[in-house]
Amino acid sequence: MAEQFIDLRSDTVTKPSPPMREAMAKAVVGDDVFGEDPTVNRLQEYAAGLLGKEAALYVPSGTMGNQTCIKVHTQPGDEVICENGAHVFNYETGGIAFLSGAQVHPVQGKRGAFGVAEIERALRPDLYYMPKTRLICMENTHNRAGGTIYPLDLIREVSAFARTRNIRLHLDGARLWNASVATGIAPKEYASYFDSVSVCLSKGLGAPVGSVIAGSAAFIAEARHFRKIFGGGMRQAGILAAAGLYALEHNIGRLSEDHEKAAFLARELAQVKAFDIDMGSVQTNIIIIGAEKSGKKPEEILAALRAKGVLLTMGNYMGLRAVTHLDVTMGEVKRAAQIIRETCGRL
Numbered sequence: 631m632a633e634q635f636i637d638l639r640s641d642t643v644t645k646p647s648p649p650m651r652e653a654m655a656k657a658v659v660g661d662d663v664f665g666e667d668p669t670v671n672r673l674q675e676y677a678a679g680l681l682g683k684e685a686a687l688y689v690p691s692g693t694m695g696n697q698t699c700i701k702v703h704t705q706p707g708d709e710v711i712c713e714n715g716a717h718v719f720n721y722e723t724g725g726i727a728f729l730s731g732a733q734v735h736p737v738q739g740k741r742g743a744f745g746v747a748e749i750e751r752a753l754r755p756d757l758y759y760m761p762k763t764r765l766i767c768m769e770n771t772h773n774r775a776g777g778t779i780y781p782l783d784l785i786r787e788v789s790a791f792a793r794t795r796n797i798r799l800h801l802d803g804a805r806l807w808n809a810s811v812a813t814g815i816a817p818k819e820y821a822s823y824f825d826s827v828s829v830c831l832s833k834g835l836g837a838p839v840g841s842v843i844a845g846s847a848a849f850i851a852e853a854r855h856f857r858k859i860f861g862g863g864m865r866q867a868g869i870l871a872a873a874g875l876y877a878l879e880h881n882i883g884r885l886s887e888d889h890e891k892a893a894f895l896a897r898e899l900a901q902v903k904a905f906d907i908d909m910g911s912v913q914t915n916i917i918i919i920g921a922e923k924s925g926k927k928p929e930e931i932l933a934a935l936r937a938k939g940v941l942l943t944m945g946n947y948m949g950l951r952a953v954t955h956l957d958v959t960m961g962e963v964k965r966a967a968q969i970i971r972e973t974c975g976r977l
């Protein structure tokens with residue numbers, strides 16, 4: 631990708647900074663399949679602490695993190711409740727069916743969040759010919775809904791309900807850090823309502839690779855078994871884990887800058903007549919832009935912006951998506967806003 635583009639496609643496009651690379655170069659390593667990589671172990675202990683869980687496990691991707699957790703929680707034939715737009719349902723290549731043999735029971739949320747009322751409608755009665763409702767997955771922030779924050783009162787309500795019904799609860803917290811910085815609610819407070827949590831290091835935190843899952847010691851012991859089956863047992867992974875550790879130590883607080891950039895960009899783009907932006911959904915670093923009124927296909931708009939040096943991507947259904955991150959400055963966001971207004975103002 632040529633450097634002259636202002637790349638707002640995703641917060642996954644970030645590249646490791648010089649000090650992060652230095653931490654990687656200096657990492658003390660060992661064979662992590664033997665549990666002997668000191669840097670991986672440090673990352674796991676640090677992440678477990680941040681998330682208030684007994685143990686954590688480093689995994690190569692967020693998808694492997696979620697799918698490993700789902701595998702530990704379920705048996706083939708079980709049912710997993712999640713939101714219609716959930717990442718685990720839409721963007722993990724049918725992994726729940728493929729890897730766990732479980733089926734998804736999606737419910738419709740508001741801005742990606744659902745409560746007990748929605749769950750009760752999806753819940754299976756305890757009859758031998760019905761699947762067992764085993765697991766509920768929640769996503770915070772919710773990617774497809776536009777980086778929206780899961781309201782804490784709904785999380786509490788669902789968690790209390792799930793515990794009385796013996797249903798497990800998993801948090802897809804790929805961007806939990808963004809939710810935490812935006813609300814001031816600690817990651818461990820959010821995580822306390824869940825049996826397992828998955829968090830990404832390679833999005834807004836800027837690490838090149840990796841996610842962490844966390845839970846009880848017994849849960850993580852089982853997760854380690856399935857991570858190996860899924861091909862995620864890595865050897866001198868401390869080289870990568872060092873970047874994750876650096877990211878956790880240095881790059882969480884600054885996410886507020888990404889939120890400011892997104893809020894600015896959303897206000898600017900709301901001026902474009904052909905666009906529809908639900909400003910209430912712009913809560914962190916993602917903006918979903920409806921462009922149906924333009925009469926143009928999203929691909930055409932994306933191509934026109936690319937020709938001017940701005941990269942966006944497809945949002946949900948017919949929309950466009952812009953994401954702010956640590957490798958795009960406020961100055962570049964201002965320039966992008968101007969280019970988008972000029973290019974799309976005439977649509």
Ligand SMILES: *Cc1c(COP(=O)(O)O)cnc(C)c1O
Pocket residue numbers: 691692693694696717718769771772773802804805830841
């Ligand atoms: C990015 C993301 C993941 C994991 O993605 P990978 O590309 O596999 O690392 C999981 N959940 C959500 C909500 C995400 O945005």
